[in-house]
Amino acid sequence: MLIGCCACWFVGAVGRAIAAVYVPPAGKLYAGVSAGIPSTYEDQTGVHAPVFEEYVTWGGKIDWALRIADANRSRVMLHISTIRPSGGEVISPGEIAHGRGDSYLLALAASLSARGEPTYVRIMAEMNGYWEPYWAFNANGRARGRAHSSREFRQAWRRIVIILRGGQLQSVNRQLTKLGMPPVRLSAALLPEAPVAFIWNPQTAGDPDIPANSPSAYFPGGRYVDWIGTDFYSKFPNWRGLNWFYGTYEGKYPSKPFMFGEWGMWGVDHPKFVRQFFRWVRSHRPVRMLMYFQGYNPSGVFNLDHYPRARSLISRELKSARFAPFTPEWVDGNPPPGSQPTPGSPPPPGA
Numbered sequence: 086m087l088i089g090c091c092a093c094w095f096v097g098a099v100g101r102a103i104a105a106v107y108v109p110p111a112g113k114l115y116a117g118v119s120a121g122i123p124s125t126y127e128d129q130t131g132v133h134a135p136v137f138e139e140y141v142t143w144g145g146k147i148d149w150a151l152r153i154a155d156a157n158r159s160r161v162m163l164h165i166s167t168i169r170p171s172g173g174e175v176i177s178p179g180e181i182a183h184g185r186g187d188s189y190l191l192a193l194a195a196s197l198s199a200r201g202e203p204t205y206v207r208i209m210a211e212m213n214g215y216w217e218p219y220w221a222f223n224a225n226g227r228a229r230g231r232a233h234s235s236r237e238f239r240q241a242w243r244r245i246v247i248i249l250r251g252g253q254l255q256s257v258n259r260q261l262t263k264l265g266m267p268p269v270r271l272s273a274a275l276l277p278e279a280p281v282a283f284i285w286n287p288q289t290a291g292d293p294d295i296p297a298n299s300p301s302a303y304f305p306g307g308r309y310v311d312w313i314g315t316d317f318y319s320k321f322p323n324w325r326g327l328n329w330f331y332g333t334y335e336g337k338y339p340s341k342p343f344m345f346g347e348w349g350m351w352g353v354d355h356p357k358f359v360r361q362f363f364r365w366v367r368s369h370r371p372v373r374m375l376m377y378f379q380g381y382n383p384s385g386v387f388n389l390d391h392y393p394r395a396r397s398l399i400s401r402e403l404k405s406a407r408f409a410p411f412t413p414e415w416v417d418g419n420p421p422p423g424s425q426p427t428p429g430s431p432p433p434p435g436a
Contacts, residue, residue, distance in 0.1 A: 105280075114408050114409070129400075147196065160203060160414070162205035164207040191271070194249050203280050203281075226295050244264075246305070255274070314345060
């Protein structure tokens with residue numbers, strides 16, 4: 086079983102259940118980068134990015150994202166979105182929940198299973214923000230209909246997780262039926278078992294900020310979530326909201342690691358924010374991963390070259406021994422089996 090094989094890097098006192106989440110070694114954190122080319126961020130900070138995140142579209146190819154990560158000797162994180170590169174929506178949460186996206190999920194599971202390397206999957210993040218195609222509410226608070234309801238989002242999430250985890254088809258369909266969803270239509274008796282860990286990543290508060298659009302409305306249940314995370318930028322340093330979110334979900338699920346699926350500088354060179362941010366990280370032990378969002382535009386607003394004072398502080402913090410520069414499969418410098426070490430340029434976001 087590929088999950089068990091890959092998880093052996095972390096098996097020890099923590100046991101297999103936590104190992105499959107692919108946390109860093111004990112006492113360590115991963116500081117990765119999102120979007121673009123990892124070397125840009127690495128040149129600016131002077132540290133290697135052990136995890137590289139790319140944004141992929143439902144139904145689209147992922148090979149290009151894997152090539153960039155492998156060429157950089159980084160573990161890959163895939164943010165799966167339903168937005169088309171040209172705008173609009175590929176598939177609704179309701180359609181996913183009712184099995185109309187199963188062919189993509191089965192193909193993705195087969196690809197990641199054959200690859201055999203740990204992969205983080207960040208499913209439809211910021212789902213409680215009105216700008217995302219899978220949101221349940223418009224900016225004015227008006228519901229977008231049943232196919233986009235928070236209930237259908239939760240069902241879609243569960244279906245994605247159950248199928249990508251794979252296993253005996255009978256067991257998979259039993260889980261889906263129990264949740265009130267149609268079974269997977271497949272002639273094979275076994276679904277591919279992909280070595281994946283799933284990241285639930287809402288905003289700390291909904292936008293619009295109404296009770297029906299709170300993070301809890303989109304939480305699919307602890308058994309379907311491996312990591313809890315959120316996004317946090319210097320332009321909107323809502324520490325009170327962050328503390329509430331962290332306390333609420335880490336309080337309920339203290340065994341789950343916490344991450345910042347996106348964080349970064351935005352608008353002003355603000356070293357005070359950097360100091361506060363890393364102080365917060367140090368004081369909250371469940372935080373195990375930080376993903377700096379640099380965007381796709383080399384001269385864009387998130388590029389650290391715009392923030393020399395903040396960049397210097399970030400570099401100093403990331404050079405601490407607490408941050409692991411490589412994940413275990415890359416630590417010896419040899420490409421793991423199944424990796425794709427051919428460099429490539431990223432397509433536009435969502436391609």
